[in-house]
Amino acid sequence: MDSDASKADTLRGFQACFFVMRRLAAFPWTVLEKDLESNKSSDLILDILKHTCLHPVCRTFPPSARFRRTFLSELIRRQEAAGCEPLDELYDALAEVVGAEDAAEFYKSYFLPGGEAVSLLENAALISEGTTGLVTWEAALYLAEWALDHRQVFAGRTVLELGSGVGLAGIAICRSCRPGRFVFSDGHPRVLQTLRSNVRLNGLTSPAVGVERLDWTAATEGQLGRIGAETVIASDVVYDPGVAAGLAKLLVRILRSSSPDVFICSTVRNQETYSGFTQQLAKEGVGHQVMPGGVAGVFPYSRDSPIEMIKLFKRSE
Template structure:
């Protein structure tokens, strides 16, 4: 009986350690805020064992991992991360870990860049790796980074893969491509069209699609199109022929809501209601007035909506305190 309890405790400890290593890895590659890392667990482990074994394991899953060699997070982020590991190690009075200082030495003198890689680990293995801008706003757009609603919609898709399987999907305002690449990699759509209008965003989007093995040449069911909401024609929409339309974090500026609603009206104005596409819009509600104005304009255009409720699996790290809402549109 005593041995059984000891084995269960040992198994639980191993699971906890594996979970902690996974948390460090997921947060590191997504460049999450350092405060969100599970430092308390590391601190307790250092104090109780006076060993750097856990730090060594963390290094192997982050800075020394093959994914970091191919798609490294920003120099500044890696420097801050390694400095924090060193601070925790020294505070616990543990012997210095050479690999830790070697890793820091590599980034101390490295040149900072305006771009970096972020990698979002998928539950079935593998990762979506993206080139993103370090600055939230750059080149006159916010479309060069991944936003929370895109992460939420990607998680919803992973929970509802059957909703995309075999479908022809059009994504509005694809940004750097996180949601669409996740769906293409995990949900089996028949065709997927990424779209955006800003030249810099489109270039980065095409690069990221190619980076994740979804090139238009090798995967003809995937396309990237320029789409200006104000200028999109019914013929362009007909040629795309989507039976599902999705968008994440596109309701953030009252100046573009009108053109968005006009485009959605065209999408939902096919002659036969039986062939109307399913339309999902996922939004982070930063300004209630802007979001309410969007819904009012939908109503004026004769477009109804219903809120999609229910929890999603926590796959990607982001601020879950944010107000995020997903709606399905209908005529």
């Protein structure tokens, strides 16, 4: 490798991609290929193993067995193609997962800037048990990155997250932004079960952190008042006209009853649906402003789709 810094960046790249199970094409293979060609040594591959399959996080919260088999097979293929000496640790790691059962659920781990991992139980299916809430979507990753850049929005405040899903954004905020109290919420029983499990396995406990069932169409004034949110967030919740309508009505109620800061992060897949959401808010006297600027690229995910972060506000009478 050209330098220790370059090697560290390469290892972080492999680690980040491995633990969120990115497509193999997204890994920094070019750097590895150049190292194998110039050194004819397996040293870098061994370091990659230590940051992926042999890492303590993988022992406790492993990605799917199928993904690990595919990743290790690709490492072996590239090592053999370069004519390097066989690496026992590489073949031992593959032997561990050759006969492992492929499960519908597995762990993904997202590394924060300080090196801590947010590990989440997720589902292989994008839609499972009638919900899309059992996987982490791009807007949640963007929201988490935005929060890391704007920690003052959350520090010391009571935060309510709507449609928390598996919990990535909220857990990252709890671990990095020091909220006074954080309330995760969702309306689907299966999602709530997974969410509670993920909150626990990341070491978050009550009373500072809570998980509630919150039905957007049936939430009471008492429930909202008891939460007393000073900051409200949501990500990837404006994807269906029916869902978006219920969310808009709830947000109008929240803004009328108090004056929290409300941030909605959306992957804009259908402009008509997204515009319908903001237009419904406008009819109720709620405006929005698009938050300017980008975010630091902390997590590995596709940034091809347009993602928009907006802040809501009550229009003056």
